[in-house]
Amino acid sequence: MRSASHPLHSDAPLLGVGVGLRPSHYPEVLAAAARGELQVDWFEALSENYMVPGGRPPRVLDDVRSHVPVVLHGVSLDVGSVDPLNETYLDALSALAQRVEPAWISDHLCWTAVDGIRLHDLLPLPYNGDVIRHVAARIRRVQDRLGRRIAIENVSSYLSHRDDELTEWEFLDAVAAEADCGILLDVNNVFVSAHNHGFDALRYIDAVPAERVFQIHLAGHSRHGDLLIDTHDHPVCDEVWTLYAHALRRVGAVSTLIEWDANIPAFDRLEAEALRASAVYDGVFAAATGSGAKLGAGHAVG
Amino acid sequence: MPLAEIQTMLRQLITAPEGVAQALAEAGDPEGAVLLRRVRGDARLSAIGRVEVYANAYFERIHECLASDYPAVHWALGEAWFRDLVTAYLIAHPSRHPSLRFAGAELPGYLARDPRAAPFRRGRRWLADLARYEWALVDAFDAADVEPLPLAALQSIAPEAWGSLRFTFHPALQLVALEWPARGLREACDAGSAWDPDAEIHPAPGATLVWRRDERVLHRAVGPVEFEALACGLAGRCFAEICERVAAQLGDDEAPARAAGWLADWQRAGLLAGLAIG
Numbered sequence: 251m252r253s254a255s256h257p258l259h260s261d262a263p264l265l266g267v268g269v270g271l272r273p274s275h276y277p278e279v280l281a282a283a284a285r286g287e288l289q290v291d292w293f294e295a296l297s298e299n300y301m302v303p304g305g306r307p308p309r310v311l312d313d314v315r316s317h318v319p320v321v322l323h324g325v326s327l328d329v330g331s332v333d334p335l336n337e338t339y340l341d342a343l344s345a346l347a348q349r350v351e352p353a354w355i356s357d358h359l360c361w362t363a364v365d366g367i368r369l370h371d372l373l374p375l376p377y378n379g380d381v382i383r384h385v386a387a388r389i390r391r392v393q394d395r396l397g398r399r400i401a402i403e404n405v406s407s408y409l410s411h412r413d414d415e416l417t418e419w420e421f422l423d424a425v426a427a428e429a430d431c432g433i434l435l436d437v438n439n440v441f442v443s444a445h446n447h448g449f450d451a452l453r454y455i456d457a458v459p460a461e462r463v464f465q466i467h468l469a470g471h472s473r474h475g476d477l478l479i480d481t482h483d484h485p486v487c488d489e490v491w492t493l494y495a496h497a498l499r500r501v502g503a504v505s506t507l508i509e510w511d512a513n514i515p516a517f518d519r520l521e522a523e524a525l526r527a528s529a530v531y532d533g534v535f536a537a538a539t540g541s542g543a544k545l546g547a548g549h550a551v552g
Numbered sequence: 553m554p555l556a557e558i559q560t561m562l563r564q565l566i567t568a569p570e571g572v573a574q575a576l577a578e579a580g581d582p583e584g585a586v587l588l589r590r591v592r593g594d595a596r597l598s599a600i601g602r603v604e605v606y607a608n609a610y611f612e613r614i615h616e617c618l619a620s621d622y623p624a625v626h627w628a629l630g631e632a633w634f635r636d637l638v639t640a641y642l643i644a645h646p647s648r649h650p651s652l653r654f655a656g657a658e659l660p661g662y663l664a665r666d667p668r669a670a671p672f673r674r675g676r677r678w679l680a681d682l683a684r685y686e687w688a689l690v691d692a693f694d695a696a697d698v699e700p701l702p703l704a705a706l707q708s709i710a711p712e713a714w715g716s717l718r719f720t721f722h723p724a725l726q727l728v729a730l731e732w733p734a735r736g737l738r739e740a741c742d743a744g745s746a747w748d749p750d751a752e753i754h755p756a757p758g759a760t761l762v763w764r765r766d767e768r769v770l771h772r773a774v775g776p777v778e779f780e781a782l783a784c785g786l787a788g789r790c791f792a793e794i795c796e797r798v799a800a801q802l803g804d805d806e807a808p809a810r811a812a813g814w815l816a817d818w819q820r821a822g823l824l825a826g827l828a829i830g
Contacts, residue, residue, distance in 0.1 A: 298651040303695035303723065306767040332556040339650045364559035364570035368647040370613050370655075371564055371606055373559075381555060410592045411558065448594070472777035476596035477605065 261319035262401070262432060262464035263353050265505040266291030267524045267531070272510075273299075276310050278517040283317040290523040292353070295307050296508050297324035300350075301342040308349075315350055321350040321465070321507075323434075329388045329402065330361030330375045340395050340425070347396060353505075354464050356434045357400040359385070359422060374407035377414040377421035393431060401432035406442040406471070406480030418443065419457040426462050430515075433458065435501065436467035437494050438486065438509075442478040451493055460501040462504040468494055468527060469509040483512035485523060491530060498534040506531065558590055566607045567646060569639050572600050585692045614642060622659065622686045623774035624734075624741035625679065629672070637672055644668055652692075660684035678732035678753050688726045688762040692769045695724035700765075700822035706815070713829050715792035719785050720826040721818075724764035727774065727782055735760050735771060765822045777801045778814050789814075 271279065271293040282288045293314055300311050314320060326339060347355060360372040375381050375410075393399055403420055416424065428434050435458055444451035468491075470484030486494075486508070498504070508523045561562050565587065568575030576584045593599035605804040615638045619626045634764045644666055663669050664680035672679060700722065709717060728734075733756040741747075759774040761782070774782065776800055784794045791811070799807035818824050 298653070301651060302653065302694035305694035305724075305764065307694065309697075309767065328650075332554075332559055336650060361559055363650075364556070364563045367563055367567065368650065368655075369563065369606070369610055370647060370652055371566075371609055373562065373606065376555065376558065384555065408605040409599065412590055412592055413558070474605075477602075479605070490801050 262505065264319075264321075264503050265353055266320070267317075267527045268292035268294055268505065268507045269520050269524055270323075270507065270509045270511065271295045271311070271314060271320075272514055273307070273416070274514050275517040275520070276306070280310065280313055280527040282517075283314060288318060288517075290524045292319040292321065292505070292507075294321045294323045294509075295350070295352075297322045297343055297346060297355070297357075298326055301339075301346055311350060319353045320350055321505075322347060322350060322355045323403075324355070324357040325370075325372065326362055327357035327392060328362045329357065329359065329385050329392065330373075330381070331363050332361075332384075333364055333366065335388060335391060340392065344396055347398075354401055354432065355396060355398065356403055356432075358405050359402040359425060370403040372407075374405060374411070374418075375421075376389065376411035377416040377418060379415065382421065382424045382428055383448065385425050389425070389429035389431050393429070399431050401434040402426065402429075403434035403436050403467065404439050404443075405436070406446075406447055406478075408479070410447055415453075416536045417449065417457075418447075421452045422458055423457065426459065431462070432464035433462045434467060435463050435497060435504075436466045437497050438467065438469040438471055438490050441479060441487075441490050441493055442471050442480050445478045447507055449483070452496060455493065455500055456495050458497075458501060463501045463504050465495065466497060466501075466504050466506045467509055468506060468523075469511075481512055482509050486526075491526070495530050495534050498531060503531075503535070561586065561590065562603065562606070565603050565781045566610050567642065569643055572604045572607050576600065599811065611638070611642075614647060614652070614655050615639060617767045618656045618659065619657045620684055621690050624670075624686060624738040625659075626682050627741040627747055628676070628679070628682065628737065630747070633672070640672070653690075656687065656690070660687050678734065678737070680733040681732040682737055685728055685730060685760060685762075686738060687729050688760075689738075689769055689771070690707060692724040692764045694728060695722075695764060698722055698825040701819055701824035701826055702821055705827060706819055709827075709829075715795075715806050716830050717791040718788060718828050719791075719824055720828075720830075721786055722763055722823055722825050723796075724762075724769075725823050726762045727779065727786065728762060729758075729779070730760060731755055731757050735773070740743065761823075763821070763823055770821075777810070781811060781814055 267290060295311055300307050302308065324343065346421040358372045361375055362369055362371060362373065390400065422433065438449050440454050444454065457539050468486045469482045470486055471478050472483060504526050508520060508527060510520055565575055576582060587603065588599050589600065591824045593602060612768045615635065618638055620674055629637060644662055647655040658685040660680055661671060661681050703793045712830055732753065759779040760771055762771045764770065780797050780801065781794050794806050795811045798811045802810060811827040
């Protein structure tokens with residue numbers, strides 16, 4: 251829903267409010283889609299789950315894609331590793347993108363493997379010039395290979411490097427600029443990392459280059475001792491909703507996605523969370539423009 | 553320190569089976585000096601504690617994945633032994649594939665042959681068979697899709713061409729030869745039965761057929777002669793050779809009808825994907 255009254259900065263399409271596509275919701279999603287009663291505007295599919303030869307997951311994804319837009323979101327592109335980019339993985343991602351025709355493709359600004367061993371986690375990089383050049387060059391190679399710009403997501407982190415010479419937001423900005431890629435701004439990750447490292451989440455959000463933000467992520471987290479952990483097993487907390495409204499005022503009209511990956515509730519609970527995101531969005535832009543225009547979560551977008 | 557050294561150091565600590573603090577102690581660096589030079593700690597949590605967050609997540613994520621792929625192995629071993637198995641397995645076979653889907657690919661072979669798996673095999677000679685059967689189910693789930701061969705394709709074959717017919721099979725099809733009743737164990741697990749640690753499990757040599765019809769993974773027992781016939785077909789032998797193999801077991805009189813009957817069964821079940829003459 252591109253609207254002159256909504257300040258739209260990035261060149262990514264505005265899809266509305268979506269949720270992550272998870273196997274436990276397949277029956278409900280397919281039934282609602284067939285009835286034309288989906289209460290969400292789009293889905294984000296975890297790329298690796300669909301890089302398989304056949305069977306139910308690719309069929310479901312094709313079905314969902316025939317009804318609503320889909321975005322591919324990966325966890326193993328590994329733009330931060332010193333290992334060579336995995337050509338087999340890139341082939342599979344490229345083939346999946348041709349099949350799904352996603353609105354965009356995203357992965358994380360992190361490293362996940364080294365010496366050929368996969369940690370299956372999103373580890374923070376040292377924030378300095380050498381790493382900016384290393385990561386940006388790899389993102390450019392990926393983009394050349396896929397023939398499109400990708401978006402990189404800021405991760406939740408639990409450790410920081412003594413080799414840091416920049417703040418995380420300066421690092422994110424510099425990598426995105428040098429790679430000329432988009433950003434997937436995970437507002438919950440900003441909140442979690444701000445707590446874990448003692449920085450100001452608002453300062454981070456205020457520094458994000460609005461013109462590069464393709465998408466916003468929202469999710470729940472858990473407290474473990476003195477740290478917050480990005481567990482995606484709770485509703486979005488009040489502080490993150492407040493931060494989301496601030497981010498929207500900062501970056502303008504951006505597609506938003508609710509992630510929920512553990513203790514996954516019934517699909518209608520997830521839809522309710524998406525509707526809340528839509529209401530926050532509408533509130534921000536109604537206040538900004540006086541238009542009262544609506545975004546997504548069941549509304550037509552185009 | 554180059555990025556490569558930082559990543560390797562963190563990888564070694566995160567994957568250390570005994571935990572981060574113990575790994576540092578065993579390396580003669582109990583204070584973690586090598587880590588502290590590179591990773592910050594603070595009053596809330598030390599650098600070692602922060603790396604332990606990743607180490608715990610590494611183990612728990614793969615444990616969850618393997619427990620999902622091998623529910624009956626998990627059920628039969630119990631949580632404590634299964635956690636020990638995951639720990640030992642990851643030492644031998646750390647994950648090397650971008651997708652967790654393949655993290656458990658080496659577990660059947662590890663349980664069957666690796667000397668380090670001996671403690672898990674002891675008193676459980678059936679465990680490797682059970683793992684092999686469960687992995688066949690995983691592989692069948694997302695094998696490539698093909699259109700099953702329609703009955704009309706078989707009906708259209710001229711009688712004189714039957715002998716030289718060769719078949720292609722659904723990519724999900726697996727013929728699993730087992731010494732132990734793995735299929736029954738998995739069914740008991742799926743049914744929610746309680747594991748009986750005192751139950752004696754006896755050898756039950758036989759074969760199981762695993763395949764997928766549309767989106768459903770299916771399985772059934774296969775008798776020894778049908779097993780031979782299917783294995784022959786999967787190896788690319790022609791129908792005449794399949795009949796010969798069957799005749800060697802059942803005699804010339806019975807073989808053609810039995811082979812034709814199985815072929816019809818395979819077609820009805822969606823096991824056949826194509827055929828070629830010659």
